[in-house]
Structures are given as structure tokens and as C-alpha cells.
Amino acid sequence: MRVTSKGQVTIPIEIREQLGILPETELEFSVRGKEGIFHKAPPREGRLSRGERAVTLLAGSATDTRFTTDEILKMTRGDD
Numbered sequence: 001m002r003v004t005s006k007g008q009v010t011i012p013i014e015i016r017e018q019l020g021i022l023p024e025t026e027l028e029f030s031v032r033g034k035e036g037i038f039h040k041a042p043p044r045e046g047r048l049s050r051g052e053r054a055v056t057l058l059a060g061s062a063t064d065t066r067f068t069t070d071e072i073l074k075m076t077r078g079d080d
Contacts, residue, residue: 024050 001009011021019040021027026041043049048056067075 022050 028041029038
């Protein structure tokens with residue numbers, strides 16, 4: 001693994017999947033002797049999770065009320 005001129009590295013997908021690291025995941029770094037260690041940062045108080053941010057961004061965005069929820073589900077499932 002090589003460090004870029006900007007100090008960036010790519011975390012291999014196997015490690016990201018094992019640790020549950022997704023885009024926007026906060027990491028913390030520390031040094032122990034000659035080893036660099038990273039782990040997922042605990043959620044900060046008052047900070048929204050990724051899911052909470054998505055819900056906040058989408059809340060109230062469905063302004064087309066021609067269809068009910070049941071009608072939309074029927075259309076997306078292909079039910080007749």
C-alpha cells in the first residue's frame with residue numbers, strides 16, 4: 001500500500017467490509033510504538049448518523065401526491 005502525495009491511502013475492501021467502514025465513516029488514528037492504528041470513531045453527541053442525514057435531506061421532498069403509498073408499492077412491485 002502506498003501513501004499518495006496528499007497523505008492518502010486506500011483501505012482494502014476486505015478490511016472496510018470487516019469493519020463496516022462506509023463512505024463518510026469517521027476514523028480515529030493513533031500511534032503505538034512504531035505502529036499506526038485506526039478504528040471507527042464513536043458517534044459524536046449531536047452528530048447525525050449517515051441514515052439520519054439521508055432522512056433529513058429527503059424529508060418533505062415527496063411533493064407529488066397523486067398516488068397513495070399503497071398505489072406506489074403496487075406499481076413498483078408489478079402487482080396488477
